[in-house]
Amino acid sequence: MPPDALKRYGIESAQSLITDVGLDVTLSEKHVYNLTSQQYLEIHSAGQQGAFVTVPPHATISVLTNERIRLGEKLGxxxxxxxxxxxxxxxxxxxxxxxxxxGQLVLTFTNTLPRGQNLTIGHKIATIVLFESVSAIPYKGEQPEVSAEKVNKIWTRYAQEATIASRLRRRRNIYLAFSALIILLSLAVQYLDIETIQAYEKTITIAGGVGSAIGGALAIISLYLYLKDSRRI
Incomplete structure (x- = not known):
């Protein structure tokens, strides 16, 4: 698309990014988030080659474009x-x-290779193909505020919520494992050989009763906490 046509629609972009059908967008260093590990990728410097990030194998990343896209009501x-x-x-x-x-664009990419690879900051990552409509189409809803700060806050909050959910799942598994252990110990007491039972009948009876009571109580508590935690995830 000719630069004059883009300017007519209020789109400003470097000449090197303009294509026959629209324009290219490049990778910003302000937001490169690993959705798989839920953490930001470190920005490395390589001298004359510029800054880059290393995308782990099979990782999906969320990135922000350097370019801010402003489209009129007749351009999509x-x-x-x-x-x-x-x-x-x-x-x-x-x-x-x-x-x-x-606003800027938030895009996602997945490294499908079984090895990590570098992605240069400022690299052309996608192309915007522009279409002109016959009549104006007003933007529906509120215009979302897209910025590096806002996007970073969203993904930081998401990472915190994911961490809490992971902790709750681990705690829930501990509850269930402990309850199962108590039940197994209670069952084991019932299958002791007859001589052992006769020799320690009173002790086993008391221990069995106490163990069953504790096991039952812990099972109820574990079930309650399990259901409580499940609602929070």
Missing amino acids: GLVASKVRMVSYGYSHISTTIDPGWD
Whole structure:
């Protein structure tokens, strides 16, 4: 698409990013989040080659574009994969940009290879194919605020919630394992050989009664905590 046509729609972009059908978008260093491990990727510096991140094998990352896209009410877009990114082993699901959109883009990519690989900051990661509509299409709903700070807050909160959910699941598993152990110990007492039972009949009776009572109480408590934690996840 000619630069003059883009400017007519209020789209400003570097000449090197303009294509015949729209424009390319590049990777920003302000937000590169590993959705798989729920942590931000470290930005490395490689001298003249520029900064880069190392995407782990089979990891899915959420990234922010450097470019802010401002579309008028007669212009919409489709975010398409770049062949070079696909040849590197990155999978990207296309998405759309509604007419009237104003903001940076948050995109996701998956490293499909069984090895980690570097991704350069500022690298062209996707292409926006622009479409012109016959009539104006007002943007529906409130215009979302997309910025590095807001996106980082969202994913930080998501990571915290995921960590809490993981802890609750581990605690729940401990409850169930402990309850099962108590039940097994109670059953084991019932299958002791007859001589042992006769020799320690009184002790076993008392221990069995106490153990059953404790086991029953712990089982009830564990079930209660299990159900309580399940509602919080």
